[in-house]
Amino acid sequence: xxxxxxxxxxxxxTMPLISLIVFMLFFIGMFIWVITVDRKYIEHMExxxxxxxxxxxxxxxx
Amino acid sequence: MSELTSGATLEKFSYDNKxxxxxxxxxxxxxxxxxxxxxxxxxxxxxxxxxLGTPYTTFGRIRPLHTNAVIFAFVGNAIFAGVYYSMPxxxxxxxxxxxxxxxxxxxxQLVIVLAVVTLLLGFTSSKEYAELEWPIDILLTLVWVAxxxxxxxxxxTRRERHMYVAIWFYLASFVTVAVLHIFNSLALPVxxxxxxxxxxxxxxxxxxxxxxxxxVAFFLTTPYLGLMYYFLPKAANRPVYSYKxxxxxxxxxxxxxxxAGPHHLLYTALPEWAQVLxxxxxxxxxxxxxxxxxxxxxxxxxxWDKVRVDPILKFMLVAVTAYGMATFEGPLLSLKNVxxxxxxxxxxxxxxxxxxxxxxxxxxxxxxxxLWPRMWKTTLYSTKLANTHFWLGxxxxxxxxxxxxxxxxxxxxxxxxxNEMGRLAYPNFLETVIEIVPMYMLRALxxxxxxxxxxxxVYNLVKTAKQGRFVxxxxxxxxxLAKHVPQKDEFWHRVWERKPVFFTLMATAAIVIGGLVxxxxxxxxxxxxxxxxxxxxxxxxxxxxxxxxxxNGCVGCHSQMIxxxxxxxxxxxxxxxxxxxxxxRPFLWGSKRTGPDLHRVGGKYPDSWHYHxxxxxxxxxxxxxxxxxxxxxxxxxxxxxxxxxxxxLQKLGVPYPxxxxxxxxxxxxxxxxxIVASLKESQIDVMPNAEIVALIAYLQRLxxxxxxxxxxxxx
Numbered sequence: 001x002x003x004x005x006x007x008x009x010x011x012x013x014t015m016p017l018i019s020l021i022v023f024m025l026f027f028i029g030m031f032i033w034v035i036t037v038d039r040k041y042i043e044h045m046e047x048x049x050x051x052x053x054x055x056x057x058x059x060x061x062x
Numbered sequence: 063m064s065e066l067t068s069g070a071t072l073e074k075f076s077y078d079n080k081x082x083x084x085x086x087x088x089x090x091x092x093x094x095x096x097x098x099x100x101x102x103x104x105x106x107x108x109x110x111x112x113x114l115g116t117p118y119t120t121f122g123r124i125r126p127l128h129t130n131a132v133i134f135a136f137v138g139n140a141i142f143a144g145v146y147y148s149m150p151x152x153x154x155x156x157x158x159x160x161x162x163x164x165x166x167x168x169x170x171q172l173v174i175v176l177a178v179v180t181l182l183l184g185f186t187s188s189k190e191y192a193e194l195e196w197p198i199d200i201l202l203t204l205v206w207v208a209x210x211x212x213x214x215x216x217x218x219t220r221r222e223r224h225m226y227v228a229i230w231f232y233l234a235s236f237v238t239v240a241v242l243h244i245f246n247s248l249a250l251p252v253x254x255x256x257x258x259x260x261x262x263x264x265x266x267x268x269x270x271x272x273x274x275x276x277x278v279a280f281f282l283t284t285p286y287l288g289l290m291y292y293f294l295p296k297a298a299n300r301p302v303y304s305y306k307x308x309x310x311x312x313x314x315x316x317x318x319x320x321x322a323g324p325h326h327l328l329y330t331a332l333p334e335w336a337q338v339l340x341x342x343x344x345x346x347x348x349x350x351x352x353x354x355x356x357x358x359x360x361x362x363x364x365x366w367d368k369v370r371v372d373p374i375l376k377f378m379l380v381a382v383t384a385y386g387m388a389t390f391e392g393p394l395l396s397l398k399n400v401x402x403x404x405x406x407x408x409x410x411x412x413x414x415x416x417x418x419x420x421x422x423x424x425x426x427x428x429x430x431x432x433l434w435p436r437m438w439k440t441t442l443y444s445t446k447l448a449n450t451h452f453w454l455g456x457x458x459x460x461x462x463x464x465x466x467x468x469x470x471x472x473x474x475x476x477x478x479x480x481n482e483m484g485r486l487a488y489p490n491f492l493e494t495v496i497e498i499v500p501m502y503m504l505r506a507l508x509x510x511x512x513x514x515x516x517x518x519x520v521y522n523l524v525k526t527a528k529q530g531r532f533v534x535x536x537x538x539x540x541x542x543l544a545k546h547v548p549q550k551d552e553f554w555h556r557v558w559e560r561k562p563v564f565f566t567l568m569a570t571a572a573i574v575i576g577g578l579v580x581x582x583x584x585x586x587x588x589x590x591x592x593x594x595x596x597x598x599x600x601x602x603x604x605x606x607x608x609x610x611x612x613x614n615g616c617v618g619c620h621s622q623m624i625x626x627x628x629x630x631x632x633x634x635x636x637x638x639x640x641x642x643x644x645x646x647r648p649f650l651w652g653s654k655r656t657g658p659d660l661h662r663v664g665g666k667y668p669d670s671w672h673y674h675x676x677x678x679x680x681x682x683x684x685x686x687x688x689x690x691x692x693x694x695x696x697x698x699x700x701x702x703x704x705x706x707x708x709x710x711l712q713k714l715g716v717p718y719p720x721x722x723x724x725x726x727x728x729x730x731x732x733x734x735x736x737i738v739a740s741l742k743e744s745q746i747d748v749m750p751n752a753e754i755v756a757l758i759a760y761l762q763r764l765x766x767x768x769x770x771x772x773x774x775x776x777x
């Protein structure tokens with residue numbers, strides 16, 4: 001049955017093309033963002049694993 | 063915390079360490095069981111007596127038990143331990159609901175126990191890493207949804223606005239595994255523990271390897287990359303080398319991974335365009351994979367002095383290196399010329415074990431050695447023992463993998479060698495097996511070394527726990543999440559990444575589109591599977607034989623897919639065509655030739671040969687490594703399920719005449735009587751409802767349909 005459903009979709013052959021364009025735009029956008037992103041944001045993100053009690057204690061010991 | 067308004071009241075909460083302890087312990091216990099089963103399977107490959115003379119402990123059944131136990135029980139529980147430890151801490155919130163955590167834990171263990179029991183009893187769909195039958199599949203779905211709900215709930219109650227990259231990997235793994243599991247497991251039940259795949263032949267193969275490849279990607283790889291991005295910086299006590307690189311790594315990896323599945327089906331009857339797509343994306347996959355490896359390795363920059371003394375970092379370093387090696391080897395194996403040599407051989411076995419033993423195993427060990435002292439507020443009992451474990455494990459991997467590479471190349475080249483007369487140099491398949499038996503022995507030694515290291519880990523962790531005091535709830539405090547004030551110049555990705563549900567949907571879109579583009583055309587376009595008019599549905603007795611073949615895991619050692627190479631057509635006969643498999647639910651192409659291909663075995667030997675060969679393979683093929691199946695000559699089948707099977711297949715579109723289910727067993731009896739008579743001529747007495755009769759009917763049918771065309775044409 002699913003075969004008939006899929007066959008009945010009109011212009012299904014254009015969908016790969018649309019997905020290609022969408023993904024190209026997505027990746028281009030992502031690269032631009034990554035290159036231009038705020039340094040503070042990156043530092044905040046990098047520090048997240050060290051935000052818990054455990055490491056704070058370790059730091060106190062040092 | 064830069065974005066939080068200062069002076070907000072701190073909220074107190076605690077992290078649940080008990081669930082982490084349980085998942086961690088479960089990972090070790092199942093890991094040991096999975097590895098012992100693996101070791102037994104490895105021994106059986108040079109000592110058939112180690113099959114212990116029962117169907118339940120024979121290679122065909124314990125091999126899927128080994129793979130399932132290692133993937134879903136060992137690695138699965140380790141993933142959950144890592145996620146339940148890191149996620150609450152990264153989000154400054156406990157896991158959403160404790161009862162869901164415990165439902166998840168016990169539900170997952172129940173699935174594993176059911177898997178152990180049913181796989182050994184022979185209830186299997188035979189699709190690799192998706193062998194479990196439909197009731198367990200449904201239970202698994204429920205448990206998996208609980209895991210996802212717990213993660214999403216935690217995200218919605220978080221106190222940290224941003225999602226660290228590890229969490230992206232956890233979310234992507236959750237949604238993708240859900241999609242893969244549901245689509246690959248689609249089947250129509252015949253009875254409580256038997257079903258037929260919703261797909262047939264080539265389509266079933268494509269869906270299965272779309273699943274199989276991505277089970278490796280989204281169960282063994284992406285969750286572990288999440289763990290790497292959390293535990294490696296923690297263990298090295300320095301942030302990840304490049305957070306920017308990790309963003310690119312994430313999106314590129316999940317987008318590309320989903321397309322690469324067809325590389326498991328190169329040179330098969332799969333349409334050429336799908337094979338090309340699989341190869342192209344597999345080669346591209348090298349870039350994001352190595353981005354991840356480089357990011358992991360360079361996190362250790364400036365900490366190499368620590369790596370020399372800290373066994374945890376040693377484990378993690380080898381894990382990331384193994385990841386890099388396996389992800390270099392993967393694209394290499396996806397090139398058609400390399401694949402022509404490597405496919406069906408031990409090379410693939412070596413490849414997956416670099417991943418499983420090196421990447422998954424070692425990262426798990428590193429994580430557990432790091433977690434245990436922290437949760438028990440103590441130090442590791444013995445660094446020396448951890449170092450011993452490290453070296454035993456590393457040598458174990460080498461002793462495992464190197465012999466497998468040697469045996470793969472040796473055997474593959476022997477398969478393809480022609481003599482001066484232009485005939486196969488080794489026409490007897492067995493010659494190529496006997497040649498590599500010493501390698502199988504060395505491999506088992508490597509496995510035993512690796513396993514013995516795990517026992518050292520158990521001792522070390524138990525001692526560590528004994529010298530400390532377990533902290534079941536770890537307290538922390540953080541301000542509540544303030545309402546976000548949108549900034550003007552915010553880029554869209556940053557906005558997404560603050561909206562976890564939306565982010566999850568985007569990640570889902572990335573993987574679903576890749577899957578659809580590959581699978582939809584194969585299902586839609588009829589010309590992808592050219593029909594062959596002489597190919598007919600299986601007779602009731604053949605169907606019963608086929609289900610026995612499935613239940614005994616014959617597909618674990620025998621392929622049913624002859625590639626279009628002269629070395630294969632000379633050895634096995636005409637190469638396999640897509641149209642020959644249209645009634646194969648599930649497909650049984652196989653992925654490893656420990657024994658010869660069976661696609662054209664029909665009519666090759668007399669019935670009596672099969673009888674003797676199944677009773678004792680070495681009576682017909684001296685030196686054979688195949689386990690004997692003497693019980694098949696005496697085990698009786700009642701065939702009462704045949705009408706239900708026929709009806710199920712009719713619903714799936716197999717053209718049995720209407721009302722055939724009522725008379726199917728009459729046809730079955732007639733065909734059984736013929737085989738009994740033919741065996742009688744060779745002085746073999748057998749009951750017509752013995753298992754061996756059904757199996758012989760199936761084996762004698764295999765690959766004979768297209769011969770009928772030739773006969774007709776000749777006339």
